[in-house]
Amino acid sequence: MRFLSLTVLGLLFLSSCSKDETVSNGDSVTDAKQKMRDFVIGISQYSKGINPKFNIIPQNGIELVSSTGESSGAPDTAYLNAIDGNGQEDLFYGYDNDNQETPATTVNYLKSFLAISKNAGKKILVTDYCSTPSKMTTSYADNHAAGYVSFAASQRELNTIPNVPSTIYQENNAVVSAMEQVKNFLYLINPDNFTTKTAFINAITATNYDLLIMDLYFHDGSEFTATEIDQLKNKANGGKRLVISYLSIGEAENYRYYWQPSWKPNNPTWIDAENPDWPGNYKVKYWTPEWQTIIYGNENSYLKKIINAHFDGAYLDIIDAFEFYE
Template sequence: MKKIFWGLGLLFILSCSDNDKNESSIDYAQEMRNFVINIHEDAIDKNSEFIIIPQNGIALVANNQEATGDLNQPYLEAIDGVGQEDLYFGFNLINEQTPVEETNNLNQFLQKIQAEGKQILVTDYCFSPEKVSLAYQKNMSQNYIPFVAPDRELNKIPLQQLPGENNENVTSLSQVQNFLYLLNTENFNSKADFIQQVQLTNYDLLITDLFFQAETEFSSAEIEQLKQKANGGKRLVIAYLSIGEAEDYRYYWKESWNRDFPDFIEAENPEWEGNFKVKYWEEEWQEIIYGNEEAYLSKIMNAGFQGVYLDIIDAYEYFE
């Protein structure tokens, strides 16, 4: 498979097998950058306005992964914004303030990314009314786009007033003032129930899964319904896509993998049963994600989503 690889500002086009690489010589951070860049290139070939937002792993924006380091411009050019969890609440425990030194370190990166014209989406985790209010206040003072979730299941629509609520048609990430991260649909009785509940809200952006209850894909007609805000405006709808772990409930998971993992699967994530660390630089895994009509990205784009929210970007830290 032909891939585009970026080094420190240099472009290379190579046709090779990733299996030939000596893993001891792999630059894991750069391999993740390359992966995101290739996803971007594949997407914009089909839709020049398709949105790419990696979640966490924000140190990738710097060549040396230090907040004071030079920025990796090819990576920045491939993304439209970044998502960051636990900036102010939830780093250690839900409803607990994130340690100040951690917040300060993250903010150094986020402010540099923001200065490059990229949008910052922050998901904090807390439920006490005063902490929810504080989380929104802190994020909005930084011009970040906030969402405050009561738990990590991301399975409910919080009952709270939205910051920047508006009835505008939101057609670009730069117009977004608030968002809903509703990944787990287990609490909804049906697709119709899920769509109806989302349509009763005025969030500018919805991040959700391609599959309802991990089983049936949303159709393009259903995605169009999800774009409708209660006040008459339109929202963006973006699909969640994990690229650093394989999940055993996904359509691509083969029965044989339960007995014998393919070479690109490394180990099960002890924190999330059924999620498996992958050697994300290997061609077999990347072909599952992008580059062909059966790939996950193709399914997302064909369903009418306007972008992807890429998760487990920080998988490179595991291998480092």
């Protein structure tokens, strides 16, 4: 979510590498793709060990579903077994510019990997960035035809509940308790347009989305409590929804609770360059124990806070950070 999720398509093809290839990054040598797979698998094992129904959904970096990082490669079974779906941004709209069709070559490239995940029984959640009503309608129709569940986001900041179309695509009054039941979703991780948590909760519970992707924290820095997350699971029509927490694992964010005032690139050594498109977000050597301990595996970890707050899963972002290290 923090930047256009993929590099130029030609560079993607050039950067695809097998598990035998390595990259150098100063003080270590690592297979960037496999290190990210291992990170996600560890997150999954930890969270499902606490709650077997907890959902793990990586966003972007779809090449990881292939053992070679290429669409012709065999499915990476260990990785696919660890996840419950894949999120993909910009599939039909927004790859080069918001509200602009994604080039057909890019669509086909991404779909070739999404097919590996879908064929493995995983839910595909697509976020297209388009604001023209006709394009939003087309986005929903194209994704549905491909067998994906989608959200047409009118703002890349993901800070609004769209009023187009006037009804939720594939709206239903079902009790949704598992990913395979999800027919639509709302991606709203920036609550700045809501003055209070109560206003946010009231706005969400007035909708009938099957799944909500949101942040653990409100814009005032306070965590949503388990009681508040339980409230958000209620749809207006009497059904139930899943509530999933956003979690960036490929970048460190200087507005999060874990950030230390002295931190900057190379201090500590696992923090790398600032993302020029999203100030305050820094690439991290995500395979380092220090970073992974922040994310999961202990009572003080970010993931444990998400689990304690009664979220139904985690939406893992900046999975495609491996591109930076290739």
